[in-house]
Amino acid sequence: MGMLPVIVDAMGGxxxxxxxxxxxxxxxxxxxxxxxxxxxxxxxxxxxxxVFPAFEVISMAEEPGRAVRTKKxxxxxxxxxxxxxGHGSAMxxxxxxxxxxxxxxxxxxxxxxxxxxxxxTTLPVPGGRPRxxxxxxxxxxxxxxxxxxxxxxxxxxxxxxxxxxxPTVGLMSIGEExxxxxxxxxxTHGLLAADPSIDFVGNIEGRDVLSxxxxxxxxxxxxxxxxxxxxxxTVSFLVQQIIGALTAPGAGDAGTTALGLLAPLAAEMDPxxxxxxxxxxxxGVCIIGHGSSGPTAIANAVSVAHDMVEGRLVSHLAAAMxx
Amino acid sequence: MGMLPVIVDAMGGxxxxxxxxxxxxxxxxxxxxxxxxxxxxxxxxxxxxxVFPAFEVISMAEEPGRAVRTKKxxxxxxxxxxxxxGHGSAMxxxxxxxxxxxxxxxxxxxxxxxxxxxxxTTLPVPGGRPRxxxxxxxxxxxxxxxxxxxxxxxxxxxxxxxxxxxPTVGLMSIGEExxxxxxxxxxTHGLLAADPSIDFVGNIEGRDVLSxxxxxxxxxxxxxxxxxxxxxxTVSFLVQQIIGALTAPGAGDAGTTALGLLAPLAAEMDPxxxxxxxxxxxxGVCIIGHGSSGPTAIANAVSVAHDMVEGRLVSHLAAAMxx
Numbered sequence: 001m002g003m004l005p006v007i008v009d010a011m012g013g014x015x016x017x018x019x020x021x022x023x024x025x026x027x028x029x030x031x032x033x034x035x036x037x038x039x040x041x042x043x044x045x046x047x048x049x050x051v052f053p054a055f056e057v058i059s060m061a062e063e064p065g066r067a068v069r070t071k072k073x074x075x076x077x078x079x080x081x082x083x084x085x086g087h088g089s090a091m092x093x094x095x096x097x098x099x100x101x102x103x104x105x106x107x108x109x110x111x112x113x114x115x116x117x118x119x120x121t122t123l124p125v126p127g128g129r130p131r132x133x134x135x136x137x138x139x140x141x142x143x144x145x146x147x148x149x150x151x152x153x154x155x156x157x158x159x160x161x162x163x164x165x166x167p168t169v170g171l172m173s174i175g176e177e178x179x180x181x182x183x184x185x186x187x188t189h190g191l192l193a194a195d196p197s198i199d200f201v202g203n204i205e206g207r208d209v210l211s212x213x214x215x216x217x218x219x220x221x222x223x224x225x226x227x228x229x230x231x232x233x234t235v236s237f238l239v240q241q242i243i244g245a246l247t248a249p250g251a252g253d254a255g256t257t258a259l260g261l262l263a264p265l266a267a268e269m270d271p272x273x274x275x276x277x278x279x280x281x282x283x284g285v286c287i288i289g290h291g292s293s294g295p296t297a298i299a300n301a302v303s304v305a306h307d308m309v310e311g312r313l314v315s316h317l318a319a320a321m322x323x
Numbered sequence: 324m325g326m327l328p329v330i331v332d333a334m335g336g337x338x339x340x341x342x343x344x345x346x347x348x349x350x351x352x353x354x355x356x357x358x359x360x361x362x363x364x365x366x367x368x369x370x371x372x373x374v375f376p377a378f379e380v381i382s383m384a385e386e387p388g389r390a391v392r393t394k395k396x397x398x399x400x401x402x403x404x405x406x407x408x409g410h411g412s413a414m415x416x417x418x419x420x421x422x423x424x425x426x427x428x429x430x431x432x433x434x435x436x437x438x439x440x441x442x443x444t445t446l447p448v449p450g451g452r453p454r455x456x457x458x459x460x461x462x463x464x465x466x467x468x469x470x471x472x473x474x475x476x477x478x479x480x481x482x483x484x485x486x487x488x489x490p491t492v493g494l495m496s497i498g499e500e501x502x503x504x505x506x507x508x509x510x511t512h513g514l515l516a517a518d519p520s521i522d523f524v525g526n527i528e529g530r531d532v533l534s535x536x537x538x539x540x541x542x543x544x545x546x547x548x549x550x551x552x553x554x555x556x557t558v559s560f561l562v563q564q565i566i567g568a569l570t571a572p573g574a575g576d577a578g579t580t581a582l583g584l585l586a587p588l589a590a591e592m593d594p595x596x597x598x599x600x601x602x603x604x605x606x607g608v609c610i611i612g613h614g615s616s617g618p619t620a621i622a623n624a625v626s627v628a629h630d631m632v633e634g635r636l637v638s639h640l641a642a643a644m645x646x
Contacts, residue, residue, distance in 0.1 A: 230529035
């Protein structure tokens with residue numbers, strides 16, 4: 001018997017269902033078992049892919065908790081159920097982030113020892129190892145014990161996903177000294193420092209996210225989301241300014257040549273290559289794609305989901321939480 | 324009678340006292356009344372500048388509250404006293420940020436209606452209006468009422484400093500909807516929305532800091548400091564990567580030409596041109612320079628301090644707080 005398919009939420013994301021179906025087909029062409037969930041009449045040509053029906057859709061702007069409770073026949077809720085019930089190996093959705101997290105939590109349940117799942121986002125670092133930032137938005141208000149769990153989850157994920165033998169863990173703060181930070185950070189610092197199962201390097205600052213000593217950056221979901229979006233916004237702003245300067249009248253051929261020299265850098269920082277963010281702490285592999293995911297981003301997310309199933313990510317996470 | 328001098332802490336900053344004294348002399352050459360405070364024997368050639376003696380130094384790493392209480396003859400504490408006692412019009416220090424804020428608070432006292440002062444940092448935006456971010460690090464744990472005061476203080480500062488007639492104010496969050504955010508943001512949103520004295524544009528996200536609708540970004544000191552340093556770190560990382568790509572073997576003359584095309588952009592984003600961060604909410608003009616401030620950064624900070632005294636910033640802030 002072949003491996004169970006990765007379940008793709010065909011209705012989730014700004015470009016659903018067209019780009020999502022295209023991405024699933026691209027993944028299938030790479031030889032990965034994949035199936036769709038969504039409204040069968042709205043998906044267009046799905047080729048050889050199995051389609052599990054779901055007749056409701058949770059929109060990007062809906063309040064997550066209520067949407068998941070009331071729309072039990074939505075593609076997001078059905079995707080999580082299909083994984084729970086053994087019809088799929090993992091789920092991928094580019095839909096409403098909070099709803100995906102809530103559905104996965106409610107249907108797949110938590111790994112023992114985890115109070116709240118966290119969203120782990122990979123930050124691509126040109127010429128260096130990728131960084132894992134968590135929580136990047138699942139829970140805005142956090143407890144020290146939750147951040148402690150994030151350190152173990154993130155550390156295990158960095159090991160399984162990126163082959164980093166003993167990932168270093170940093171706690172996001174506003175000064176390197178243990179007594180610097182807000183109350184949450186001060187209360188968390190000691191928990192991380194006392195845990196021999198992680199390689200804690202202490203507090204790090206915003207300027208260390210891309211270039212500092214930590215493979216894994218632990219923070220609450222509010223701060224993590226602000227960091228992620230500030231980083232994305234700054235890169236995007238600078239890229240626009242640079243393109244403007246190099247294509248201005250007077251920049252001439254040198255500008256065009258320079259844009260070509262910078263293209264590899266842009267490609268290395270392209271979030272589409274990452275394959276989405278990983279929801280860590282639930283009993284299953286769940287990948288949350290960017291709302292703007294196109295076909296390649298979806299195909300990459302499916303590929304990562306498949307790898308994480310084969311790599312037995314969830315078993316490793318459970319082992320880390322019971323250590 | 325001439326205007327009172329701006330008091331410069333000669334002992335504060337990574338490059339003190341040499342670069343600080345040089346910066347004060349540069350400001351004096353621009354015609355701005357300026358005086359130094361510090362250990363008279365350690366300042367070298369201070370030219371025509373008056374030197375107020377202070378025989379203790381608070382280092383960059385000292386715990387701020389304790390340092391200010393115990394080192395009453397430090398240059399930072401003396402600088403704040405000199406302003407309070409009418410010997411100076413304003414103070415500038417590139418020393419221990421927390422100590423400068425604490426000394427200014429203790430010696431100058433608060434503006435009526437302000438519970439906690441905030442550090443307002445200006446973010447340069449090439450080709451656009453500068454943004455004011457506060458609090459960027461004075462208080463890590465904040466109350467909704469403090470953030471409400473920051474909105475009025477920041478708005479008034481943007482008007483007096485940058486001539487923005489009615490600055491727009493955004494609240495840093497992780498979604499535009501009023502119900503998105505952590506508890507602090509949710510509790511603050513309504514206070515800002517109900518205040519007719521500010522032009523509140525609602526929640527903004529990290530990606531809006533440089534390019535969104537808000538002239539003034541209000542947040543707690545933990546988040547603000549993380550945003551500021553993430554932004555600085557991302558710019559610095561990208562600049563290094565770009566220089567690397569454009570000076571690599573094979574980049575040739577086009578790379579060199581392109582670096583020249585990008586130089587004006589780098590100059591527009593240079594934090595030294597900003598003149599330091601402003602401590603808002605105390606009864607006096609107090610500028611906190613970057614620890615790495617060189618002579619030009621100090622001279623610019625003195626110049627801004629002088630402008631803010633002439634522009635009666637503190638009176639405008641007091642009026643805004645009593646509205």
